[in-house]
Amino acid sequence: MNTVRFFNHYVKDAFLILAFFELIILFSSPWLATYIRFTGEHQIIEENLGVVWLKAVGYTAIVAISLIASGLYRRRQRYGFVGIFNRLIVALLASWLVMVAAFYIVPEFYMGRGILALSFMITLSALLLARKLFAYIMEIKGLKRRFLILGTGKRAMSIGTTLRRRSDRLGIDIVGYAPLSGESVLIPNEQLIEVEPSLQQYVKREGIDEIVVAADEGKENLPVDELLSCRLAGVDITDVLDFFEQTISKIKIDVMYPSWLVFSTGFHRDFSRQVSKRIFDVIVSMVLLILCSPLMLFAVIAILTESGRPVFYRQYRVGEQGKFFNIFKFRTMLQNAESDGKARWATSGDSRITRVGRWLRRTRIDELPQIFNILQGKMSFVGPRPERPEFVEILAKKIPYYSERHRVKPGLTGWAQICYPYGSTEKDAFEKLEYDLYYVKNYSLFLDFMILLQTIEVVVIGKGAR
Template sequence: MALKRRTLHTRTIIIAARYMSLTINNSSDRSGHISTVPLPFTVDHAAKAIFRLPGARRRILILGVGSLAQGLSQVLLSRSKMFTDLVGLITQDNTQVGHELVGTKVVGTMNQLLSVVERDQIDTIAVCLEDRRAVLPVQALLDLKGMGIDIWDGHHLFEEESGRLPIDDFKPSAIIFSREFRQGIVVRAVKRAMDFSLSLVGFVVVLPLMAAIGILIKCDSPGPVFYRQVRVGLRARPYMIWKFRSMFADAEKDGARWASQKDARISRVGRYLRKWRLDEIPQLINVLRGEMSLVGPRPERPVFVQELRSLIPYYDLRHTVRPGITGWAQTQFHYGASTEDSHVKLQYDLYYVKYVSIQLDVRVMLQTIRVILRGEGAR
């Protein structure tokens, strides 16, 4: 009963402090500064003080020590400790207790779960067991659930905390029978209507800018203003993408390769176009034609798709929605120029595919504006 009361108390404090923190951030964003009225302490200090109180932060215990458990541990350790406190890992192997895995201490065994929760004042448990059938402590978890402890599937907590899907630890059945990974007819219709109307208005508005960019490209280096290239789109169908040319005309005489930092193939004007993502403007034509969306996974070239689908699990799931001019991965991750980067980007892309919605599209568009204003474009 004491554990249940403590959990309720913790949740109340966390909700109050998070609200105060969000209020501070929002007011700061709108006004550019927080009020300078002389007070013993600001609301910001009050929120931080609340999180220093015993039981204020969410205290998380991870059940398991496998790849999913270690991946979630790394995600939680990389985030701010203001809201969460990763207490440790629970294992089946007695010999691992007291040791560290990826910076997180193994604090007990499955048989000690109830006592560890009570001792370390845990209020959230993430189940990250690779094989649950034989080792899942069902009765202990049911007892803890009845005491008010939050029990999470490790995959879901990983998604919530990182905005990515842990694709290396996904079972095919979790995708095949998932209620997500499907776009409802209403969302699909509203998304297409929004794409068409915004692209049409945007195309008319940027026509003068497009003319100016065309002149700059012609003055900078010989070659065409526009660059067309085959990309892989919805249902893995190829289509022709339009871009402003940002490289020299013979940039790919030696074959296709990813752009690199300070790539010598990029022209002077092209470097600025890429930095501010202005080279993507002509893709509004692709959106109007229904080949692309404003928001979605960025389309890849067939040669790269062929390579990546053989190396990265579930890669083709990114082709279940229209590719986008911008995407969730582009606002969350740096420009990827390797198989390893593509692996991480796919985790973001599949998060978008799984949870695609109008609200998420609006969020990506707003974050894209921030990225552009900061000049965090592609290479």
């Protein structure tokens, strides 16, 4: 299966097809439920058909958002059938709660209990069947997109080590690795192939859909004429870095070269994009502030009761263009937790964290005061997480391109936060930077909205909390 650049974000076309059919299922469920509920009562059915379409639109929107928030449209799904079933149940329960509230706010959306229950039953059954069929189709070898990797060195080896799990290879069939003259061989012998009698003939014979160029050395050892013949014959030719960006939605720093950043698409900073992002930040922050004000009041009382003042914690962080700003958080550690003046990452089971603080961190309530940073314009709702200057100074010296994450405003949540668990080591910082660079390169309101919805799953299950 191929990928589609959808609002700057790379999405597998298989997931777009799945989403399309699932939207049809959601929209059809209230209609089918109405027919089942009033079977034989033609007059009642005719009287209700005129308003069912509006209810179906509302039902579809609410359930679809709940499905995204429950993680059912993540690219790298590792849930299994039971995990999908559990998330569907959670998504439908959340949808039911939202709909009950919506019925009071917009009476036109009201659906009787019988029709609503039938709609959920139809949706659950149909979505389970669709997911099962989707998983089966994606495993059919003849329908997978066939890749030939040109190269056997470090960059080529990183493909196999990165796509370790079956879920990472969804819709991908790597036929083998073709050696290049003068290049070291780091690929196991059983994965090596001989391209005979020519690259174009081999590609045609084996039904190759795409060639990934993963050469370690310069382009002088590439069979340019043969690659051109393959390209003119309709075979896609992709650089290894583009392959990673499209397949796993991150930029692989360990195999990256500066010229790729110079000539690749992305990094748009037009005025309209910045204004729309700022409007998005303000609207979402105000809504969240209103909805979460009871939780914030509860946090204030809990902190005061356990350990007294101060309730809030201010700390210097590095923001856009490397400028420092004070970040606001609820205090979760003992007072004077860094009395020796040394900056430390929070670790699992950190003794400096109070009992209330542990709960606040697990539920992410400690992050809510950062809403005021967003309203000040120091942060965005979505972006790379802001780090402390002490850590930035160390990491920038050890990790290439680390300072590039400061090209945009830091965020309350981000692409790295939903794709990678909490990290407190240099290795973790390296991995998260690859996701941060993908966001900096490809950010859009669509990607921000998807990150915002998927953050709900991270908060609910306490993923990565310290």
